[in-house]
Amino acid sequence: MALIVARNRADLRKARGDGPVALVPTMGALHEGHRSLIRDARARAAQVVVSIFVNPLQFGPHEDFSRYPRTFEADLAVCEAEGADVVFAPSAEDMYAPDRQVSLHSGEMGRIVEGAARPGHFDGMLTVVLKLFNLVQPDLAVFGQKDAQQLAMIRRMVADLDLDIEIVGAPTVREPDGLALSSRNRYLSAADRQVALVLSRALRAGAAQAAAPKILGAARAVLDAAAPALDLDYLVLVDPSTFAEVGESYSGAAVLAVAARVGATRLIDNVVVSVGG
Numbered sequence: 001m002a003l004i005v006a007r008n009r010a011d012l013r014k015a016r017g018d019g020p021v022a023l024v025p026t027m028g029a030l031h032e033g034h035r036s037l038i039r040d041a042r043a044r045a046a047q048v049v050v051s052i053f054v055n056p057l058q059f060g061p062h063e064d065f066s067r068y069p070r071t072f073e074a075d076l077a078v079c080e081a082e083g084a085d086v087v088f089a090p091s092a093e094d095m096y097a098p099d100r101q102v103s104l105h106s107g108e109m110g111r112i113v114e115g116a117a118r119p120g121h122f123d124g125m126l127t128v129v130l131k132l133f134n135l136v137q138p139d140l141a142v143f144g145q146k147d148a149q150q151l152a153m154i155r156r157m158v159a160d161l162d163l164d165i166e167i168v169g170a171p172t173v174r175e176p177d178g179l180a181l182s183s184r185n186r187y188l189s190a191a192d193r194q195v196a197l198v199l200s201r202a203l204r205a206g207a208a209q210a211a212a213p214k215i216l217g218a219a220r221a222v223l224d225a226a227a228p229a230l231d232l233d234y235l236v237l238v239d240p241s242t243f244a245e246v247g248e249s250y251s252g253a254a255v256l257a258v259a260a261r262v263g264a265t266r267l268i269d270n271v272v273v274s275v276g277g
């Protein structure tokens, strides 16, 4: 079946097929990480809808909304190659009425860690994801572990607002040298890219330790050695579902998450680590 490109909500309604629908929300500039989500969705549902929408609501005033990479034709080829059925690529005007009033509030969980660094980001993200859920009406939606706090917040939204949608978390796809794939990697110069490798190296060093203080210490040492080329924003060890920082005696699964600036590019990465035990 040929790929259907829905440029607005009316096109999307017409494209609705029979059987379970899986949604893969993206901002485009698709790479192998996105491909893995589409393949995961393909294996789970009769119809796969990929949304491509650079959501203005989730960017801060000094962030990269206007220069965010937009590669629509290449993205369509990726979606077609991975067997997606529908690409939903609405305009900002179609998504947001100029007089809109109501939006989502991500709560305290949206104000910590990545939310502290990007005020309003999770409110904007949840608002667009809920709108996409309402427009596409999927049975399930696939999100990457790469954005671990986003995934946790979406699970929270589904629980708190009683949404009947299965949320699937998919593992982070990395380059052979460890760098997590990201649409923002294309901003990196060759020299920046070498520095950016320190993020995944630090996470691996942390994950090789057992107790919380040692995990953080080992990761921090690797990051500190790369300063000032790498400008650390945060390094935290958090509960995977609440994103609250875990205490020194914690045991169980935790997320070791890092954000740093390399040149003008802000990168995030994380790994799930087994603490204690």
Ligand code: AMP
Residues within 6 Å of the ligand: 025, 026, 027, 028, 032, 033, 034, 036, 037, 142, 143, 144, 145, 146, 147, 170, 171, 172, 173, 174, 180, 181, 182, 183
């Ligand atoms: P984005 O286009 O950056 O908003 O990402 C769209 C989806 O792709 C989100 O669910 C991301 O978590 C996911 N994603 C981004 N990078 C990766 C990656 N390297 N591996 C797996 N999923 C990813």
